[in-house]
Structures are given as C-alpha cells and as structure tokens.
Amino acid sequence: MTDRIDERLVAIGERAKAAARKLAFAGTQAKNQALSAMAEALLAHKERILEANALDIKAAQEKGLRSSLVNRLLLTEKAIEGMSNALQEVVNLPDPVGGGEFWTRPNGLRIQKSRVPLGVIAMIYEARPNVTVDAAALCLKSGNACILRGGSEAIQSNIVLAEVIKEAAVRAGMPEGSIQLVTLTDREYVLQLMQMNKFIDVIIPRGGAGLIQSVLENSRIPVIETGTGLCHAFVHHKANLEQAVEIVFNSKTQNPGVCNSLETLLVEEAIAEDFLPLIGERFRRFGVEIRGCEKTTGIWSEAVRAKQEDWGTEYLDLVISVKVVKDLDEALDHIYQYGTKHSETIITEDYSAAQRFLNEIDAAAVYVNASTRFTDGNRFGFGAEIGISTQKLHARGPMALPELTTVKYTIYGNGQIV
Amino acid sequence: MTDRIDERLVAIGERAKAAARKLAFAGTQAKNQALSAMAEALLAHKERILEANALDIKAAQEKGLRSSLVNRLLLTEKAIEGMSNALQEVVNLPDPVGGGEFWTRPNGLRIQKSRVPLGVIAMIYEARPNVTVDAAALCLKSGNACILRGGSEAIQSNIVLAEVIKEAAVRAGMPEGSIQLVTLTDREYVLQLMQMNKFIDVIIPRGGAGLIQSVLENSRIPVIETGTGLCHAFVHHKANLEQAVEIVFNSKTQNPGVCNSLETLLVEEAIAEDFLPLIGERFRRFGVEIRGCEKTTGIWSEAVRAKQEDWGTEYLDLVISVKVVKDLDEALDHIYQYGTKHSETIITEDYSAAQRFLNEIDAAAVYVNASTRFTDGNRFGFGAEIGISTQKLHARGPMALPELTTVKYTIYGNGQIV
Numbered sequence: 001m002t003d004r005i006d007e008r009l010v011a012i013g014e015r016a017k018a019a020a021r022k023l024a025f026a027g028t029q030a031k032n033q034a035l036s037a038m039a040e041a042l043l044a045h046k047e048r049i050l051e052a053n054a055l056d057i058k059a060a061q062e063k064g065l066r067s068s069l070v071n072r073l074l075l076t077e078k079a080i081e082g083m084s085n086a087l088q089e090v091v092n093l094p095d096p097v098g099g100g101e102f103w104t105r106p107n108g109l110r111i112q113k114s115r116v117p118l119g120v121i122a123m124i125y126e127a128r129p130n131v132t133v134d135a136a137a138l139c140l141k142s143g144n145a146c147i148l149r150g151g152s153e154a155i156q157s158n159i160v161l162a163e164v165i166k167e168a169a170v171r172a173g174m175p176e177g178s179i180q181l182v183t184l185t186d187r188e189y190v191l192q193l194m195q196m197n198k199f200i201d202v203i204i205p206r207g208g209a210g211l212i213q214s215v216l217e218n219s220r221i222p223v224i225e226t227g228t229g230l231c232h233a234f235v236h237h238k239a240n241l242e243q244a245v246e247i248v249f250n251s252k253t254q255n256p257g258v259c260n261s262l263e264t265l266l267v268e269e270a271i272a273e274d275f276l277p278l279i280g281e282r283f284r285r286f287g288v289e290i291r292g293c294e295k296t297t298g299i300w301s302e303a304v305r306a307k308q309e310d311w312g313t314e315y316l317d318l319v320i321s322v323k324v325v326k327d328l329d330e331a332l333d334h335i336y337q338y339g340t341k342h343s344e345t346i347i348t349e350d351y352s353a354a355q356r357f358l359n360e361i362d363a364a365a366v367y368v369n370a371s372t373r374f375t376d377g378n379r380f381g382f383g384a385e386i387g388i389s390t391q392k393l394h395a396r397g398p399m400a401l402p403e404l405t406t407v408k409y410t411i412y413g414n415g416q417i418v
Numbered sequence: 419m420t421d422r423i424d425e426r427l428v429a430i431g432e433r434a435k436a437a438a439r440k441l442a443f444a445g446t447q448a449k450n451q452a453l454s455a456m457a458e459a460l461l462a463h464k465e466r467i468l469e470a471n472a473l474d475i476k477a478a479q480e481k482g483l484r485s486s487l488v489n490r491l492l493l494t495e496k497a498i499e500g501m502s503n504a505l506q507e508v509v510n511l512p513d514p515v516g517g518g519e520f521w522t523r524p525n526g527l528r529i530q531k532s533r534v535p536l537g538v539i540a541m542i543y544e545a546r547p548n549v550t551v552d553a554a555a556l557c558l559k560s561g562n563a564c565i566l567r568g569g570s571e572a573i574q575s576n577i578v579l580a581e582v583i584k585e586a587a588v589r590a591g592m593p594e595g596s597i598q599l600v601t602l603t604d605r606e607y608v609l610q611l612m613q614m615n616k617f618i619d620v621i622i623p624r625g626g627a628g629l630i631q632s633v634l635e636n637s638r639i640p641v642i643e644t645g646t647g648l649c650h651a652f653v654h655h656k657a658n659l660e661q662a663v664e665i666v667f668n669s670k671t672q673n674p675g676v677c678n679s680l681e682t683l684l685v686e687e688a689i690a691e692d693f694l695p696l697i698g699e700r701f702r703r704f705g706v707e708i709r710g711c712e713k714t715t716g717i718w719s720e721a722v723r724a725k726q727e728d729w730g731t732e733y734l735d736l737v738i739s740v741k742v743v744k745d746l747d748e749a750l751d752h753i754y755q756y757g758t759k760h761s762e763t764i765i766t767e768d769y770s771a772a773q774r775f776l777n778e779i780d781a782a783a784v785y786v787n788a789s790t791r792f793t794d795g796n797r798f799g800f801g802a803e804i805g806i807s808t809q810k811l812h813a814r815g816p817m818a819l820p821e822l823t824t825v826k827y828t829i830y831g832n833g834q835i836v
Contacts (some may be wrong), residue, residue, distance in 0.1 A: 359442075365827040392619055412788075
C-alpha cells in the first residue's frame, strides 16, 4: 500500500468527480447523442486506430508474447466496425437512471426509491482494447464518469481509442472528465489508483486471477470482482452422451480465451469408459490438450497426467483438465473446492441429480444440459455487459446497465416528525 | 494485517460455513418456528439475562464510562420483552429467499433469477446488546449463518443472549453453527476475523466512524458500511419557521444516540436572526449544547464557538453544531464536504430549492420538510433492518431482509450450445 498519490492521478480523480456531478443529470437523449457521435468517430478514425494498434502488435511480437495473447490485442477494420456497432446497441438500451418505485406512508410521507449513477467508476483491465470502448459506453449511458486503466500491451491502441471517443463525447456536450484513460503504465500507479477512495466510488477489475487478487488485497475502494471463471462440466451417468459431447466441446472450444469457457470436465465413473473416448477423439481432432487424472489416462491414453495445480488453473486456452469422479457428491465437492462461483453445468437426464446440482452449487450461473458459454449479458437478454461478477454483493453474474447504478431515497414531507 | 488466524476462530468459521450450506435450504416454516422458539426463550430466561447485564453495567460504571454509554448497555425486563417482540415481528416478514423472475430465451433456454442467502455474515458491533438478537434473527430468516462480535462492554449480556437464542434455534431444528458469538474480546481477534474470507461472505460493521474505518482498511472480506450518520438540516429562507423548529428539534433530540439523528444545522443568512432565537430557546430548555459559527454566536449568545473539528463530528449526544450559510449553494458545498451520505433534510416552501436539494445531495435519504429520524427500515415500511448502509454498492439506506440475499441464475437447457 502507498499513501502518496501522483498529482497526475489526483487531477484525473478531480476531473472525474466534477464530471460525475454533472453526468448524473444528463438526459437520456443527450447521452444517446454522445454515444452515437462516439460510434461515428470510431469509423471516421479507423486508420489512426489501426496504425496505433500495429505498434502494439509489433511490440508484443518483439516481446515474444504468446500468439493467443497477441490475437486478443489485434484490431481489424471489422473489429472497429464491431465496436462502433456495439456503441449503437448501447444507444438502444433503456436508460437505467431515474426509474424506481414510489409509495406513501400512513403519516403522509411520500418515499421515492430511484436509481442514480454510482458516480466515478474505475476499470482496470488487461489486453483487449475493445474494453476501452465498451466500458466507456456503459458508464456514460448509466451516468457515471469512468477512469480507464488498460493493460500496457494495448497502450497505443487504448490512447487513440480513448481520445477518439472522449473528443466525440465532449463535442456532443458531455462534461470533460467523463471518459479518461490513465496512460501511466507502471504498476505502481495502479496501486495508487486503488487508494483514491476520495474520488472513485467503485473499482471493477476485469482480467485474470492475479489482477483480481491484487485489487482485492490492495483496494480501499469497493470492488466488484469480474472475470475469473474456472468453470466445470459434470457428465452424470444418466447423461445423453451425444448431447454431453456437444455441450462439453462447445463450452471448451467455442472461445477458449473468455471467462465462461470450460476449464475442467468431471465424468462419473460408471460412464467414463463410454464417454471419454467420444470426447477425447473430438478434442484430439481440434487440438485440445487433455490433462487427466489417473483413471482418465488409463481410459484415454492420449491424455497427459494432470498435476495438482491443474485443478485450480484457468487455462483460457485449448487445454482441459479431466477427472473421473465416483458420483455426484464427489463432483459437488470438487467444484466446491476449485470453482470460482462463475458458471457450472451438469449434463444429465436424471431429475433429482439435476435439482441437487442446481440447488447445491454456489455460483452465479448453474446449468442443466447447456453450455457454460451462455453466461453473458447479451445471451441472457440484458444487452451489453461490463463483466461477469463472481462475487455476491451488489451484482452477481452478467453486469449490465442497472448494475452500474445505486438507489437513492427522496422523501417528500410536510412537517412530519417522529 | 495478520496472516495467522487463531484456531478457535477457524473452528467458528468452519461451523458457520457448514451451517450456511444447510440453512440455504431451510424452509420458511422451519425458520419461523425457530424464530418463535427464540422469542419464547428470551422471556423464559429473563432472569439470567438481567443478571449477566448487571455484571456489564457494574463493570462499565467501575471503568467510569459516560452515562449515555452505560444507558445503551442497560437491559430491563421491558427491553427483553421488546427483543422478544422484535423476533415475532421477523416471523411475520416475508421470506426473502427463493422468489425471483423467470424467462425463456428464443433458443428455449429457461433462465430463473432467484434470491439466495449470502452465506456467512459477520456482524461487528458496539455496545447495544439488542443487536445480538436482531442480527441473529434477520440472518436466520434470510437463510444466512451469522458470526457475531459485539463490544467488550456488553460481553456478559451477549454471551447469555447468544446462548439462549442459539440453543432455542438448534432445538427447533436449525443447524449448529447458525448463530455463533465470538467471545474473544481482544481487538486482535477482530483483525483476524476480517481475514477469514475463506469462511465469511460479508462483514457488516455497525458502530462509530472509528470501527467502520478500521474494517474498511483491514478487511479482506466485502464490507457493507453502516451506521455513520453525520446528518444535516438546512433551513432555507423560504422555510415555514415554526415547522423548521419542530423538524430540527425532533431530528436532534428524539433519540440523539442513533445514526439518523441530526448533528449539524445550517441556517440561511437571510432568516438567521429570526430562526436562531426560536430554535436556540427550544434547545436551551432541553439542555442541548450549541456549537456555532461566528455569526451564530453573534445572534444567539448562549452558543459556544465551534472548532473546525466540530463540523466533522458525529456527536450522538445532546450537542449540535450550527452554521449560518449565505445560500443554498454554500449549504450544498458544506454537506458535500462533511456529510457521510446518510440522511439530509431541507426545510423550505420553495419548489426549486427543494428540487435542487433533492437532486444534488448525494446521500441514501434526502428529505424535504421532514425529520431525518425517518431513515429506518420500519419507518420506510420495510420491517426490521440490520443497519443503514451509507455506501453505494449492494445496499443503500435501510438494509432489510432482501439486502441479506444475493441472486443466483439457474438455467434449464436441453442441449443448447453457442
């Protein structure tokens, strides 16, 4: 921890707080106009963005970054159009600010419970540059000022993206300080940011377990944990095995680099000899590495032996750990021990096994006979999300616009006393 | 911070976690039967409770504790009946667990968003022994296991109270470990408790600013801040002055020891000469000490001069700080600087001034022409509360039963993949 805060960060904090006071009253129309202007600006500055991104990609390759990480950094013309479209989608979402309930107490007091912005939100995230645009848009739509601190690998892309959308937003009438990027890449400044509870209302880390842990341990600002997903699938002995293959394969391979992808497969012993060759063959053809327990390697010899740490590893890659378990109880215990309370799925045709799994697993999203990849704001029908919360306070699961607000009670009296 | 956790605390944590897993499925009827049994047990053990309380009172007097603090400790036969009645009221509140929403996605996935208990809640509170009973009851009704750590001054009372209600709950079928009191009074153990994120899901400090600050700085567990209320009343120049006197007097004196009582009065300059003598006289007769700014003491000579630290002090006593301000803007700035975002009230007949105050004050509860003392779960119509949250995440304002739960998504599929 540190008590000294760099004056450039203090200046960012002050500007954000001043902007937040005004943003709280920005009308829906004004905010939507700014979002549309941001969407257009991205398209208008495509070239500049691609040039900046090329610098990041070059630096990453020179540093010898893994190709899956380099791919996460890469922006294409299509990706920029995607970010622009995402902004337009935020325009179409309902404004979460202002609505609420209203009631009158027997003494005549009229109490209004309405939704107001949180204030200043700091996002700390890793490689993906599109988070810069997505986070800024969701914060703006919900009336919050944002302070963005992306990963150093994407710094050139983020500088240009933030500049482009911020200029467009300010030109459309949003206060200066509504959208700010911290360009100080040294890790020390992240620690300082986490001490700025005078200026920042909430801090949202989005990234790997190391980042989340560091924020949880160092932040003096309330935190919403997002993005650590060590998700499990349990194939019960009464599963439809063909369906199980499809669900497990989809959960693992459809987009392995995201938090709702599958990391560990648990297979009930009674069907392990039937099921493992089916999924093993499917994984082999797709190039997925299997790290299995002793029983797994005994049945599917192409699997390598898992080490103890594999059960607690979120690979975010074409690797999966596989364990043969005696029964549902052992599966529940394993998930209880290693899960991150994100998304878990059981594949079974057995009613009582499904119900026990749904009830006893303590996670944001618990599935029967479906892919873990559905845990997502859009796929749940909420619209764009700022992350998947794996904590229990405030927000759990996909965090969309309403989760970026808080409540405020306004009470109209005419002289009531207690 | 500390990394070593006493094995007695670890044992408490393990018992709580085991209990929480079962409590999550306890039916409403079973929980209500336990609450009724607890209510009866309090009455049956009145004598034992009063004897234990007498020990606390004696120790407090020997230590020379302020009489207002000794009074907060005191239990009478009537107070015990009050705690018993409060338990019966919790029986009558709706169960917050299990309800929720349900929808079907275009691909046939059925998503259920239901409310589930938070898990294990640790309450850290100061003198008042009734918190032991209230907190245990609200946690039990919402399906949470609780770990209670009251102030050392009330330790004898708390030990007996916790024993009586816990035994009754367990006899009525609730799991061992549902209700546990930490009897280790050394402050070091509170620090250790705050590191037990393996066992505790949420920590709720309830007490003075020092306690809250210590928890915020040291806890590795998500915190809900409650109970710091530096509340302001602003008497605008278009106020009905008679009404203003009643509201200010009531806010300050009706129960000065609680968080929603008034601490600072702001008076608009234009009416200060008319208003200060009215409220000054009323306060004088009731024995309220006034600490005023220069202008205040100039008008009401019985006031003493406020020191700088008075504006930031939550007296919780028959003391009030009074400042004459130029206008609404100065009042808003003063509250912005010194308020704790709890409850603020404006007294005015001016529509636009009222609207500006309601909109621009950032607090859990903002009033026009009513006493700040209404910020309370029962007075808002929510039923019993576990505290008044002054933070923005998860819960803001009175925290009743729904705020002691979180959400869980359960998703029913039949083979859906992405």
